[in-house]
Amino acid sequence: MDAEITPQAGELEREAILTALERTGAGAGSGHRSAWHEAGLDEATAAAEDGGAPQPAARPRSTPGATRA
Numbered sequence: 767m768d769a770e771i772t773p774q775a776g777e778l779e780r781e782a783i784l785t786a787l788e789r790t791g792a793g794a795g796s797g798h799r800s801a802w803h804e805a806g807l808d809e810a811t812a813a814a815e816d817g818g819a820p821q822p823a824a825r826p827r828s829t830p831g832a833t834r835a
Contacts, residue, residue, distance in 0.1 A: 769787070771780060 769784060771783060
């Protein structure tokens with residue numbers, strides 16, 4: 767794996783970091799894939815295929831919230 771570690775790490779530290787990344791599956795290009803992330807991608811893809819825009823993740827607020835005096 768060709769990784770850029772900043773600030774520069776010593777050879778032992780670099781090996782430890784790369785080993786940890788490989789063990790966790792967090793190597794280059796793996797990205798963060800949680801169930802929430804996958805659901806969002808599925809929803810956006812389905813909306814795009816139907817020709818519409820994806821729906822907002824949360825309902826808009828019915829009130830503007832706190833205001834300053």
